[in-house]
Structures are given as C-alpha cells and as structure tokens.
Amino acid sequence: MTKQKKSFFEMNVDELKEVCTSLELPRYIADQLLDWVYKKHQIKLEKMKNISKKNQAVLAENIDFSLFKNVQSDVSSEENAIKNSCLLDDGNFLECVVLKEKNYNTLCVSSQCGCPVDCKFCLTGVVGFKRQLSAGEIVRQVVYSFSINQPITNIVFMGMGEPLLNAKQVFKAIDMLTHPKLYDLSKRNITVSTSGFIQGIEYLMKNDRVVNLAFSVGSADPIKRERLMPVEKRNPIVKFAKVLKQYQLQHNRKLTLEYTLLDGVNDTDYDIKVLVNLAKYLNAKINLINLNPHKKIPFKPVSIDKLHAIQAIIKKQKCAVTIRYKKGQDITAACGQLGESYLK
Ligand code: SF4
Structure with missing residues (x-):
C-alpha cells in the first residue's frame, strides 16, 4: 500500500514544524521550506540547495509538494x-x-x-x-x-x-x-x-x-x-x-x-x-x-x-x-x- 503523504500546502507554520519534528528533522527545516516555497517561489525539493540530500529524501517520502493534477x-x-x-x-x-x-x-x-x-x-x-x-x-x-x-x-x-x-x-x-x-x-x-x-x-x-x-x-x-x-x-x-x-x-x-x-x-x-x-x-x-x-x-x-x-x-x-x-x-x-x- 502506498503511503498517504501530507500536502505541504495544507499546513500552517505550527503544523509544519510539528511534522518536521515527528520526522526527526531539525526544526529549522520548516523555516527553510517556507522560505523556498513562499518567498523564493520554488516548490521543487531538489532545487532547495540548503537542505541536505538526506533530508530532501525524508521530505519527499512524507510530504507532497504538488499543486494540481x-x-x-x-x-x-x-x-x-x-x-x-x-x-x-x-x-x-x-x-x-x-x-x-x-x-x-x-x-x-x-x-x-x-x-x-x-x-x-x-x-x-x-x-x-x-x-x-x-x-x-x-x-x-x-x-x-x-x-x-x-x-x-x-x-x-x-x-x-x-x-x-x-x-x-x-x-x-x-x-x-x-x-x-x-x-x-x-x-x-x-x-x-x-x-x-x-x-x-x-x-x-x-x-x-x-x-x-x-x-x-x-x-x-x-x-x-x-x-x-x-x-x-x-x-x-x-x-x-x-x-x-x-x-x-x-x-x-x-x-x-x-x-x-x-x-x-x-x-x-x-x-x-x-x-x-x-x-x-x-x-x-x-x-x-x-x-x-x-x-x-x-x-x-x-x-x-x-x-x-x-x-x-x-x-x-x-x-x-x-x-x-x-x-x-x-x-x-x-x-x-x-x-x-x-x-x-
Ligand atoms: S451561485 Fe454563484 S453568485 Fe451565488 S453564491 Fe454561488 S458562486 Fe456566488
């Protein structure tokens, strides 16, 4: 069964921080994600250069960044x-x-x-x-x-x-x-x-x-x-x-x-x-x-x-x-x- 991912866009700041903590990611990752998506207008994880490949992989497995079909x-x-x-x-x-x-x-x-x-x-x-x-x-x-x-x-x-x-x-x-x-x-x-x-x-x-x-x-x-x-x-x-x-x-x-x-x-x-x-x-x-x-x-x-x-x-x-x-x-x-x- 494929894992149901949480949409990034459903989460407010506190919810995103909670999810990052539950994924055992550093809390500052939430701020980096918000900055990339809402300030730099970048929704592709692989382009978020200050997030390590390892953390990108954890995020990709658990959070859905897609907009529309x-x-x-x-x-x-x-x-x-x-x-x-x-x-x-x-x-x-x-x-x-x-x-x-x-x-x-x-x-x-x-x-x-x-x-x-x-x-x-x-x-x-x-x-x-x-x-x-x-x-x-x-x-x-x-x-x-x-x-x-x-x-x-x-x-x-x-x-x-x-x-x-x-x-x-x-x-x-x-x-x-x-x-x-x-x-x-x-x-x-x-x-x-x-x-x-x-x-x-x-x-x-x-x-x-x-x-x-x-x-x-x-x-x-x-x-x-x-x-x-x-x-x-x-x-x-x-x-x-x-x-x-x-x-x-x-x-x-x-x-x-x-x-x-x-x-x-x-x-x-x-x-x-x-x-x-x-x-x-x-x-x-x-x-x-x-x-x-x-x-x-x-x-x-x-x-x-x-x-x-x-x-x-x-x-x-x-x-x-x-x-x-x-x-x-x-x-x-x-x-x-x-x-x-x-x-x-
Ligand atoms: S029917 Fe049209 S105008 Fe009336 S509330 Fe719905 S969207 Fe608005």
Whole structure:
C-alpha cells in the first residue's frame, strides 16, 4: 500500500514544524521550506540547495509538494485576465482567475467546487455543489499563480462557491496567506464575498474575524430577491442587513454591495432606489456588474447607456458607485461565469 503523504500546502507554520519534528528533522527545516516555497517561489525539493540530500529524501517520502493534477490556462484577448482551470486529485475542478492591473494582480479564488447557493444569474449555481475546498487547495491557487510568474497582492473570494459556507477552511487559508513567513499579504487586500448568510456573519463576529466584505445583493427587494437568490428564503435581506450593520459597527471595514444588472428584472427606478437605501443604511459602496451572458443563464445584460444612466442616478443620491469592468468575458472568466470545466 502506498503511503498517504501530507500536502505541504495544507499546513500552517505550527503544523509544519510539528511534522518536521515527528520526522526527526531539525526544526529549522520548516523555516527553510517556507522560505523556498513562499518567498523564493520554488516548490521543487531538489532545487532547495540548503537542505541536505538526506533530508530532501525524508521530505519527499512524507510530504507532497504538488499543486494540481493538471491545469488549463486561458488568457483573455486583451491579456488582462488568465483563467486557470485546475484538475484536483479526485477528478473535481476548481477555477481561479488572475486579474491584471497596471501595478498589481488580483486573484479571484474559489472556496468550493461548484456552489450550492443557486443564484439564478450565476453559472457556478447552474453547476451545483460538488464539494468543499480545503485550506490547502485555496492556498495552492495562489501558489500556482506565483509559479506562472503572476505574483499576487490582492485576493477576492469571488470564484466558485460561497466562502461563508466553508468559513473554517477559508479563514485558515487567509491566516496562512497573511502570515509573515508565507506571503505576508495585507488583510486589507483580501475581500470575502457572500450571497448573504446570516450565520456566516455571526461566525465572523463570534470568532473576531476582521475582513473586507462584498455582499452580492441580486435585488434589494425581498420578493424579487427570493426569485433570483433562493438564499433569501432563510436569510431575509432585512435581517441580514441588520447583522451586517452590527458587524460593520464593530470593525469598520470596507463593504461593497455587488449588484448584477439583469435587463428588465432589477433595473427599474424602484430597484435602484431600494438598492441606494440599502447602501446608505450600510455605509457601503455599490459596484455595478453588468451580467456576463451565457447560454445557460436565462437573463440579458442591460445596455451600456442604461448602465451609465443607473450609475448617474446612484451618484446623484451621493452614494459611492463603480462599474466593474468585464475582464475575461471571452474566456468565461468574468464574474458569474466560472464552472465551465464541469460543463464540457
Ligand atoms: S453568485 Fe456566488 S453564491 Fe451565488 S451561485 Fe454563484 S458562486 Fe454561488
């Protein structure tokens, strides 16, 4: 029987030190490994020159340094987005997207394979839920980006899945990614997006987790919202907003309301008025996302004129508003388009 190796990327600093001790390796080996992998971006043991051949052999026998079984990378025509579709050991997929800015890169990471939330405007919802991702599988998405020469400074949990339904693994990964001995990313550069789970926000408050949040609204009108986002049934937006406000009062971190515009569905003056009321109540910025169309999604985007008209209405109400520029639409890497790997 082949020995089950522990993935290097599942281990935080203390866990790695414990494993090194249990393998009767010097404790400083853990620091050397962290330095090679997360600072020098080298995951090949044989290239880690300050680790003896003998210790390399012990490590190779017990720890798995591999990232993914296979990765297909697609680059958008404007070369500002790279979608990595990663095959996992059990045959599932995850997808993550590097969004390139002039001076920095953001990685849109997945927290689950597929998603159980079933938002009607999102392709990942069509795919359905496959399984949770482990903290190591989340960290590996970042390691992979560095390995293809795409250094990451910002992370958004807006890929496949609802992060607050996998909170333990998501926050273990965040703790690892922000650790000074790993990538030392700034917590201010990490955003967790949620479709609105009350228990998820309660978990953040109970565990004193401070993070930038993005809330995917769909519609600020409860009746419309329930049609677009079944999460509304058990997590009414009115109640969710109250819990979210409590969290904001405790932590005063950035909050963005993500609003996917659907032609003739959530784009009336009334829809925008209730959205602005919500943003004012939560002291949040609004980010307008025009729907990224897909043949499996039964909605259309609004026209560009309408998009700008809506932005102007919101601005007039003295509410901060941005439009999310569609990166990677041609490689189905844009918002709400992840999950293609499962549909091929
Ligand atoms: S929008 Fe987010 S929460 Fe909703 S189905 Fe898509 S991935 Fe899941």
